[in-house]
Amino acid sequence: MARPNLPTYSICSLNDNATLSNDIIADHFSHYLEVHKDLHFPHRHSFYHLVYFTKGTGNHSIDFIRFPVEAGQIYFMNPGQIHTWDFKAEPEGFIINFLDHYVNALLADAKYLQKFSFFAGIANRQVVMIPKVARPKMHTLLQTIVDESNTSNEMKDDLIRVCLIQVFIETERYTTKAETKTNRYNSTLLRNFQQLIEEHYKEFRLTKDYAAMLYVTPNHLNALSKDLTGSSSGELIRNRVLLEAKRLLINAEINISGIANELNFEDNSYFSKFFKKYEGVTPEVFRNKYK
CATH class of the missing domain: 1.10.10.60 (Homeodomain-like)
Structure with a gap:
């Protein structure tokens, strides 16, 4: 018997927000899970993906490497990577799915995302713990992205892009200290x-x-x-x-x-x-x- 193909989700297939383009989805994680109960696992994405947990237990995996869910954890995924979830308690936080050209529309550097270690496609570098002292700032940035995504404000996409890039920069500062000291x-x-x-x-x-x-x-x-x-x-x-x-x-x-x-x-x-x-x-x- 033939086995079903591994599903690959696009933003178009997941986007239920008429105020957003098909280049980005931003939502509270619990609402996203409620809306997308039919997600199949394991699966791939055709977009970049990040999740920031404010609470929850269980685990998730990126390219067959398993990570525990913890408050203050942020993880990133590149298009094409294999992903699974296995939550033990209802998680809370934020989820953002986006295409690279959505971010690059604000930048002159088409390879800007390659500057960040968590976009290297290496699972062990894609999960970062944000220190408690920095979590309120991270929460504010992600909340701004979700709030703006539900408006029709002028230049809202540019504000979302700026906040998203700030999330990347703030997270990169909390990657392994050994790497930051590297020549x-x-x-x-x-x-x-x-x-x-x-x-x-x-x-x-x-x-x-x-x-x-x-x-x-x-x-x-x-x-x-x-x-x-x-x-x-x-x-x-x-x-x-x-x-x-x-x-x-x-x-x-x-x-x-x-x-x-x-x-x-x-x-x-x-x-x-x-x-x-x-x-x-x-x-x-x-x-x-x-x-």
Whole structure:
């Protein structure tokens, strides 16, 4: 029997607010959950997504990594990532879904969102705890966005954009202190490496390929990766391949051979051995977990 496709939600499919464009949704989280009771999990988004919790218990996952729900937590997701929720108590907070060009309409830099570590597409960097002393300010910013989204005020979208960018900047200041102390050149080099992995992981699997594109030696790139992430450059490349394999495995109608081909493995057997070595189970067992 064919399994259903993994749903991918667009803003158009979720927007019930006639005062908003189809570029953004802003709401109190409890109301959003009430309106969208038919959300299926796991799922993908075709937009950027953030949630700030003011209360609640349970967990959520980003690309198969689980995080506990806590008051003061804000998380971000990029388009295409896999998401699930499992709340134990009714959560409260704010949710904002937006397209990149909604923010970029106010900016000259089309790659502005890439400045923020939580938009790098790495799940462990996408969940940030806001200190208690900073939470009233965060609450005010998000409340302003929700309030403005329900008006027809002149230039309301520009005010929403300004508040949203301020949310990004305030959050970035509370990311891991180790990263903020990192040499700016090294931090930029790592981010460029991660972006290249995102673009080329299907075709290039060796550190030397990426080192050549970055005009550094493989040893330097490997040392940099270990120093800043705790993982070797080879592990970062491999983890991205493994992540895409997981995404494809729960996304229904493509068979194992098709996934192996999509990820440029020599054959189905080689892909299965790769997956079991690093995930601990076969692709079939992993897929069955999400039926």
